[in-house]
Amino acid sequence: MPDLTPGDKAAAVDSLRSAVMRLSRRLKHQRVDESLSPTEMSVLATLARCGSATPGELARKEHVQPPSMTRIVALLEAKGLVRLEPHPDDRRQKVVSQTEAAEAMLAESRRKRNVWLAELAGGLDEDEWAQLFAAAPVLEKLAHL
Amino acid sequence: MPDLTPGDKAAAVDSLRSAVMRLSRRLKHQRVDESLSPTEMSVLATLARCGSATPGELARKEHVQPPSMTRIVALLEAKGLVRLEPHPDDRRQKVVSQTEAAEAMLAESRRKRNVWLAELAGGLDEDEWAQLFAAAPVLEKLAHL
DNA sequence: TATTGTTATACTCTATAACTATA
């Protein structure tokens, strides 16, 4: 595999940008739980990975402003999916963690997602799946850079 | 490369979903032209590929509802980026096509995007770029399925 | 009667600015 030229890279980013915007719009509709927005789902997934975090940390990780995260956390708390506790060392901060209900919901989401996955997989061959599989961590990294 | 298991595929989709949602949020902020929304850019890119299309066709391609496309096309027309003409065979329909200004704007966007690309590339190595390059067409296909 | 596109309206999500409490 030769090195990619700047032109190749620009073309890849063009393609990526267009695909990401379209896919994100479709994901909004094909969400597995109608009562949860994509960002709410993403916050729960982050908490499942990290265990717990402060609202500020979550805002930085999800690339939203603090007031937006305040609202998202409040909605999740109202749905019984997260718990808020005082921070042990700093009384300004709070600690957000997922509830048992969130874990159960995520498990159910995963089951439902597999149904959508089966449909989607019908349109891709094994090579295409392999490429997607290989690129997923890179996309994750890109989203975090 | 052995065949991917259903579990591998589910994991890839989980990862993909999370990355796409985060990236789409960042792309909204790092847009190259402040006066154009991501969907407006996507419509122009579609017109650049397809030549011309009716509002209904554009709505289906972009996965938005017809009233939303009406608004988007009106905004693009007000900015002088698209032209609306009567449909030759059906007087209910209209034909949307890009103007010369849109072509110039897309060229300028591409130039600006390369700046952002250069920053982004700093965080990825050649292997990661190669994976992204290989996966971009698959993502495009996925977005269109 | 069905379809294309539009108008009017409301909703969801996010941002900015100003504020409170704590460090």
Added chain:
DNA sequence: TATAGTTATAGAGTATAACAATA
């Protein structure tokens, strides 16, 4: 004085419902 989080408000983008014109 700086930082974490909240409240209040506004804006962008999209959807649904009702409507007009044409097939």
